[in-house]
Amino acid sequence: MPSLNGKSEVVFEDDDLPYEEEIIRNPYSVKCWMRYIEFKQNGPKTTLNMIYERALRELPGSYKLWYNYLRERRKQVKGKCVTEQAHEEVNNCHERALVFMHKMPRIWLDYCQFLVSQCKITRSRRTFDRALRALPVTQHPRIWPLYLRFVRNLPLPETAIRVYRRYLKLSPENAEEYIDYLRSVGRLDEAAVRLAAIVNDESFVSKEGKSNYQLWHELCDLISQNPDKVTSLNVGAIIRGGLTRFTDQLGKLWCSLADYYIRSGHFEKARDVYEEAILTVVTVRDFTQVFDSCAQFEESMIAAKMETTSEMGQDDEDDIDLELRLARFEQLIARRPLLLNSVLLRQNPHNVHEWRKRVNLYEGNPRQIINTYTEAVQTVDPMKATGKPHSLWVSFAKFYEENEQLDDARTIFEKATKVNYKQVDDLAAVWCEYGEMELRHENYEQALRILRKATAIPSRKAEYFDASEPVQNRVYKSLKVWSMLADLEESLGTFKSTKAVYDRIIDLRIATPQIIINYAMFLEEHNYFEESFKAYERGIALFRWPNVYDIWNTYLTKFIDRYGGKKLERARDLFEQALDGCPAKFAKTIYLLYAKLEEEYGLARHAMAVYERATQAVETVERHHMFNIYIKRAAEIYGVTYTRAIYQKAIEVLPDEYSRDMCLRFADMESKLGEIDRARAIYSYCSQICDPRVTATFWQTWKEFEIRHGNEDTIREMLRIKRSVQATYNTQVNFMSSQMLKATTSSTGTVSDLAPGQMGIDDMKLLEQKAQQLAAEAEQDKPKPKEKILFVRSDTSRSELAELAKQANPDEINIDEDEEEDDDDDQGPEEVRLEQKSVPTAVFGGLKDD
Secondary structure, three states, X not given: OOEEOOOEEOOOOHHHHHHHHHHHHOOOOHHHHHHHHHHOOOOOHHHHHHHHHHHHXXXXXXXXXXXXXXXXXXXXXXXXXXXXXXXXXXXXXXXXXXXXXXXXXXXXXXHHHHHHHOOOHHHHHXXXXXXXXXXXXXXXXXXXXXXHHHHHXXXXXXXXXXXXXXXXXXXXXXXXHHHHHHHHOOOHHHHHHXXXXXXXXXXXXXXXXXXXXXXXXXXXXXXXXXXXXXXXXXXXXXXXXXXXXXXXXXXXXXXXXXXXXXXXXXXXXXXXXXXXXXXXXXXXXXXXXXXXXXXXXXXXXXXXXXXXXXXXXXXXXXXXXXXXXXXHHHHHHHHHHXXXXXXXXXXXXXXXXXXXXXXXXXXXXXXXXXXXXXXXXHHOOOOOOEOOOHHHHHHHHHHHHHOOOHHHHHHHHHHHOOOOOOOHHHHHHHHHHHHHHHHHOOOHHHHHHHHHHHOOOOOOOOOOOOOOOOHHHOHHHOHHHHXXXXXXXXXXXXXXXXXXXXXXXXXXXXXXXXXXXXXXXXHHHOOOHHHHHHHHHHHHHHOOOOOOHHHHHHHHXXXXXXXXXXXHHHHHHHHHHHHOOOOHHHHHHHHHHHHHHHHHHOOHHHHHHHHHHHHHHOOHHHHHHHHHHHHHHHHHHHOHHHHHHHHHHHHHHOOHHHHHHHHHHHHHHHHHOOOHHHHHHHHHHHHXXXXXXXXXXXXXXXXXXXXXXXXXXXXXXXXXXXXXXXXXXXXXXXXXXXXXXXHHXXXXXXXXXXXXXXXXXXXXXXXXXXXXXXXXXXXXXXXXXXXXXOOOOOOOOHHHHHHHHHHHOOOOOOXXXXXXXXXXXXXXXXXXXXXXXXXXXXXXXXXXXX
């Protein structure tokens, strides 16, 4: 029985002999030892450990043997009490292994983890330190996570802090993890210092995806909420540094600074911070945050004081203090609109609307209103202003006017006229308001002088739209000022001065059609009729269509009212001049005025010619109405027979919808005149544009006409034409498709037969077949040559006529069977009754003598 070191004896079994022999032959082969170990894996643990020890004695530098041996030894003590000797034996094995395996991080990790599981704190810490010293720095990231997790779980913050400090020298990018740990253990001072360091480090990149602004907020929250624990930092300097860096997110930073002083007990400093914030923020969001925080602080101060007095009793000093706090809170709430207005003005100092709103907020305080107006007109730059900058000057002057300080108001207006506005209209509005103020106080001469001064020609003329020139050099071309001056001259000046003003407006080429009309009306009121007509002529020369329409319309109306038929040729020339180049949109009114002139003072044929020209010159949508007027006037002047040519032309040129209406009226007129054949021909012509599916009214009208004036043959002819027209419209592809779809659906109950290629017939073949069928039906509808010539009036009875008609066309239907039965009762030939009718007066028109 062999022995090992003479200490213990191990019994070998017969199955071990081959492995022992192989080991003797190859003592330095790891494979041989591993095969032997694998064979004895399920044997006694002491035997297995002995084999491992023998192998390691021969091969002490084998990582594989050491790793498997140490793992096996750890498994053997798993579940045992950590105080047993077996754990120490395993620790010794690890120590022996590290003599040879000190560069292997896996061995160190397993050993450290094994020691941590035994709760050996100092030994574990020292082993971690030995591992860090033994391993190269490239392998340290494998050790640190386990080491940090170990120290975080210890109730020894100082140890963890010292370990973290060493770790951050190697990996400073993981400072956030350290900061989180410091906050969790209450070391807020060092956490704030570390956080301030990474905030100031522009190259730092947060692993949690936080921006530098978010880190700033964390720092501000940390130091403001814990003023008694953070002592190493200058809180005020840090937060104010953030205010200079993040100018678009000031509200929360100001609130953090105030919160720091509140928690420190410096309430007056906190109020100063709130006041400074309210007076410096430039956005409504920041103002809202700061103001709400300030209001909440004042409310909490009042509540705390009331609670203290209720518990401790109340004296006079407490009452005064409480009233002071209440007054401070009320004043803060009352100032909110004004403070918000200040924020908006800091955001945009050229906002005219906000300046006017600020004036309204100071209502009842004249001194503040004057100061606000003064500050506004000095601050607002007219070139950058939002709104109308001149309205500030006007409102300022009106304020003095309302307080009966006209001299001060005039001073303001004089200064306002010297401001370089962006637009001429602004300066013109100032001059007009200046003049209206004088008018309100009945200083008429002063108002005239002001407007004349505004329209005076400057020493340096400039074009109205030349932005490079100041508005003072361009206001002389402002129509607003000239219009007011013209009104004042009409009311207060002389005829000569007023006429000079209007002439000057026209010479400057700034007149509008309304100015021209006003000038002409002014001259007409003073009985200068020819001068007024010259004013119209000057206006016509200034403008083009369509702007000149109002001038022509007024001019022609006034001319006719003035002269009537006395200057007919001149009036005709005016109308021809007006119609030359006149757009179709405006032609109708002028043509009607022209025709009215010819009817009342000229020749009837000239009027008819004007109406005929009008039907071609007006817009397409107005032609129908123009033809109606033409027909009505022609019937009244020449009689209804004269309108036949007009009807024919209207039917030719108008769209189908209006042409159909004209045909019905034309046919109705002919039937009233007794021209039945003419009316029937008109109906026949109109039927070609009347689809029976759409225009059922037309066919009903024709049918009623034939019943009154026709006979059986004419009714049959009407029905034949109706079928023919319907067949013509039915040949349209869309209608044929719908008819085919309907027929196929009704016959088979499905539309699948229309699928192309099915049963050898496609869609185009089906369309062709349907077209041939409809053409054949139309061919059958044509009248067939009759064997006998039938006369309406003859000795042949009505029954024989009906029989012959059936033989001629057996497919025809019977119409008005009741009437035929009544006619069969008459056995004798019918007598023709001749009736004399008087000719209607409308036939002769207005030209017939009474």
